[in-house]
Amino acid sequence: xxxLEFLVVSLGTFAALNGILVLGLNLQFxxxxxxxxxxxxxxxxxxxxxxxxxxxxxxxxxxxxxVGGFNWPFPMAVAFGVVIACCFTFVLGGLAFLRLRExxxxxxxxxxQAGVLLIVTDYSPFLDGPRGVQGLSGPFQDQLSPTGFExxxxxxxxxxxxxxxxxxxxxxxxxxxxxxxxxREDEVAAAAVGKNSWRVKTTAFLFGGATAGLGGALVATYTxxxxxxxxxxxxxxxxxxxxxxxGRGRPLGALLGSVLLIEGINEAGLFIPTLGxxxxxxxxxxxxATALALFAFLWWRPQGLLAxxxxxxxxxxxxxxxQPTR
Amino acid sequence: MNALGFGLVxxxxxxxxxxxxxxxxxxxxxxxxxxxxxxxxxxxMALAANVEPFHLSIWPAMxxxxxCTAIFGLLLNQFFLAPFVARRRGLIFxxxxxxxxxxxxxxxxxxxxxxxxxxxxxxxxxxxxxxxxLWSNYDIAFMFITGVVLLAVHLLLTRTSLGRSMxxxxxxxxxxRVCGIRTEAVVAATWGISAFLAGVAGVMLAIxxxxxxxxxxxxxxxxxxxxxxxGGIGRPAGAVIGAVVIGVAVQIGVLFxxxxxxxVLVFVALIGVMLLRPQGLMGATxxxxxxx
Numbered sequence: 001x002x003x004l005e006f007l008v009v010s011l012g013t014f015a016a017l018n019g020i021l022v023l024g025l026n027l028q029f030x031x032x033x034x035x036x037x038x039x040x041x042x043x044x045x046x047x048x049x050x051x052x053x054x055x056x057x058x059x060x061x062x063x064x065x066x067v068g069g070f071n072w073p074f075p076m077a078v079a080f081g082v083v084i085a086c087c088f089t090f091v092l093g094g095l096a097f098l099r100l101r102e103x104x105x106x107x108x109x110x111x112x113q114a115g116v117l118l119i120v121t122d123y124s125p126f127l128d129g130p131r132g133v134q135g136l137s138g139p140f141q142d143q144l145s146p147t148g149f150e151x152x153x154x155x156x157x158x159x160x161x162x163x164x165x166x167x168x169x170x171x172x173x174x175x176x177x178x179x180x181x182x183x184r185e186d187e188v189a190a191a192a193v194g195k196n197s198w199r200v201k202t203t204a205f206l207f208g209g210a211t212a213g214l215g216g217a218l219v220a221t222y223t224x225x226x227x228x229x230x231x232x233x234x235x236x237x238x239x240x241x242x243x244x245x246x247g248r249g250r251p252l253g254a255l256l257g258s259v260l261l262i263e264g265i266n267e268a269g270l271f272i273p274t275l276g277x278x279x280x281x282x283x284x285x286x287x288x289a290t291a292l293a294l295f296a297f298l299w300w301r302p303q304g305l306l307a308x309x310x311x312x313x314x315x316x317x318x319x320x321x322x323q324p325t326r
Numbered sequence: 327m328n329a330l331g332f333g334l335v336x337x338x339x340x341x342x343x344x345x346x347x348x349x350x351x352x353x354x355x356x357x358x359x360x361x362x363x364x365x366x367x368x369x370x371m372a373l374a375a376n377v378e379p380f381h382l383s384i385w386p387a388m389x390x391x392x393x394c395t396a397i398f399g400l401l402l403n404q405f406f407l408a409p410f411v412a413r414r415r416g417l418i419f420x421x422x423x424x425x426x427x428x429x430x431x432x433x434x435x436x437x438x439x440x441x442x443x444x445x446x447x448x449x450x451x452x453x454x455x456x457x458x459x460l461w462s463n464y465d466i467a468f469m470f471i472t473g474v475v476l477l478a479v480h481l482l483l484t485r486t487s488l489g490r491s492m493x494x495x496x497x498x499x500x501x502x503r504v505c506g507i508r509t510e511a512v513v514a515a516t517w518g519i520s521a522f523l524a525g526v527a528g529v530m531l532a533i534x535x536x537x538x539x540x541x542x543x544x545x546x547x548x549x550x551x552x553x554x555x556x557g558g559i560g561r562p563a564g565a566v567i568g569a570v571v572i573g574v575a576v577q578i579g580v581l582f583x584x585x586x587x588x589x590v591l592v593f594v595a596l597i598g599v600m601l602l603r604p605q606g607l608m609g610a611t612x613x614x615x616x617x618x
Contacts (some may be wrong), residue, residue, distance in 0.1 A: 035418055096600065110359060114545075114547065244422075280441045281437060284436040287430065288437070291429060299410070302414060
C-alpha cells in the first residue's frame with residue numbers, strides 16, 4: 001500500500017470512529033438537550049480503561065506508572081472500557097441531574113471536564129500523566145502486516161459505526177426516542193404527564209456514554225495509545241459543531257456533520273504545508289474555522305443541514321375538534 | 327501557617343476574578359465560558375504595555391491590561407453576544423456560544439502571539455515577614471488591590487444607580503424593565519466591569535506564575551467556577567467567600583495530598599454543593615434559568 005492509499009484508508013477509519021463519537025453526543029445533546037461539555041472526558045474514560053485492561057501491569061519502580069494492567073485480550077478490554085465509561089456516566093449524570101438546573105448543569109459538566117483533565121495530567125501515578133497509556137494494540141495486530149492491520153481496522157470501524165447507527169436510529173424512532181425529545185422540548189410538560197425526567201435523562205446519558213466509551217476504546221487501540229493531548233477541551237467542541245452543522249438530533253445528520261466538518265477541516269490540514277516556522281498556526285486556524293462554522297449555523301440555520309423530521313402522530317391520536325351545534 | 331498566608335494571596339486573585347464572573351452572570355443570566363480568555367487577554371495587553379513596545383512599569387501596565395480587556399468585553403458584547411442572544415433566545419445557545427468563543431479566542435491568541443511562554447517585566451520581589459505569614463511585596467500589593475477592588479464594587483452595587491440596576495436585573499429581568507431600567511445599557515456596562523476585573527486578575531496571575539501562555543486563564547477558570555458555585559452564582563459576596571475558601575483550602579490541602587490531586591479538593595466542594603445545597607452558600611439569584 002503506498003502512502004496515498006494508506007492516507008485514504010486511515011481517513012476512512014477515523015471518519016468511522018469519529019462517527020461513533022458524534023452519534024453518542026448527538027443522543028445526549030441533539031435528541032435530549034443535555035449540553036454535555038464533558039463528553040470527551042467519557043471518551044477518555046473508555047480509552048484509558050481499555051488501555052489499562054489490555055496492558056500488562058506497570059513495572060514496579062519504573063518510569064511508567066498506571067493503575068490496572070490486566071493483560072486482557074482485545075474484546076474483553078474494549079468491553080471493560082465501555083462498562084467503566086457507563087459507570088462514570090452513571091455517577092456523573094445521576095448526581096448532576098438530581099438537583100441541578102440547566103445552567104448549573106452546564107457549569108458542573110464543564111468543571112468536571114476541566115478538573116479531571118488537570119488531575120490526570122498532573123498526577124502521574126494514576127494514568128502516567130502527560131505520557132498516558134502507550135503500547136496498545138488492536139485485534140490480531142501481531143499477526144497482520146501493517147497494511148493488513150489498517151485494512152482490517154477500517155472494516156472493524158465500519159462494522160461498529162454501522163451497528164451503532166442502527167441501534168441509535170432504532171432508539172430514535174422508538175417511544176424512548178420520543179421521550180428524549182419530549183424532555184428536550186419541555187421538561188415541565190413531560191413531568192406533568194408523569195414522565196420521570198431523571199430516569200429519561202440518565203438513560204439518554206448512559207446510552208451516549210456507552211457509545212463514547214466504545215469510540216474511545218476503538219480509537220485508543222487503533223492509534224496505539226491515549227494521552228491527555230487527545231482529550232483536551234476543544235475536542236467536545238468539534239463534535240458539537242458537527243452535530244449543529246450536520247443536523248441536530250438526527251443521527252444521519254450528525255454523521256454528515258462529522259464527515260464534513262471533522263474530515264473536511266481537520267484532515268484537509270494534511271494537504272496544507274506547514275506555514276513557515278509556526279507549526280502551531282495550522283491547528284489554530286482549523287480551530288477558528290470550526291468555531292466559525294458553528295457560529296454561522298447557529299445564526300442562520302440552527303437545525304443543521306439535515307433537519308429533524310417533524311413528528312407524525314398516528315391518525316387516531318389526533319383530536320378532532322367538535323363542531324359547535326346551533 | 328505559611329500555607330494559610332499563600333492561600334490568602336491566591337484567594338485575593340481568585341476573589342477579583344470570581345467577582346467579575348459572578349457580576350456578569352447575575353445581570354445576563356448565562357455563563358461566560360470565555361471568561362478565562364478574558365484573563366489571558368488582560369495579561370497579553372499588559373505584556374504589550376510593559377515589555378514591547380511601551381516599556382511601562384508593571385502597575386500602569388496592570389491598569390492598562392484591565393482597561394483594554396474592559397473595552398474588549400464591551401465590544402464583544404455589543405457586536406457579538408447581545409445580537410446572538412437577541413436572535414437565538416435560549417440558554418443552550420448562549421452556553422454553546424460562550425463555550426465556542428473561549429476556544430476560538432484561545433486559537434486567535436495563538437495566531438497573534440504564538441504559543442511560546444511570555445514573561446512580564448517587573449523588578450525583584452522582596453520577602454517580608456508579617457506576623458506569622460511570609461509574603462513578598464507583590465503578594466501584599468495584590469491583597470491591597472483586592473481590598474480596594476472589593477470596596478469599589480461594594481460601593482458601586484450599593485450607592486450607584488448602575489449598581490442598583492444590576493441588582494434589580496439579577497432579581498427579575500422583566501420587573502426591572504417595567505421599572506424603566508435600560509437593560510441593554512446595564513448589560514453593556516456589566517460586561518465592561520466584568521472584563522476589567524478579569525483583565526486585572528489575569529495580570530496578577532501572570533505575575534504570580536512568572537511565565538504564561540495562551541492557556542493562562544483556562545486553567546484558572548476551574549478554580550473560579552469552583553468559587554462561584556460554592557458561593558452561590560450571581561452573588562458577589564458569595565464569590566468572595568467562595569474564593570477565600572477555595573484559595574485557602576487548596577494551599578492547605580497540598581500540604582497533605584500530592585499537588586497533582588489539588589483539583590480533587592475543588593471537586594469535593596462541588597459535589598458537596600451539588601448534593602447538599604445546589605444554590606451555593608449565599609443562595610442563587612432568583613431569576614429562572616431561561617430568562618435571558
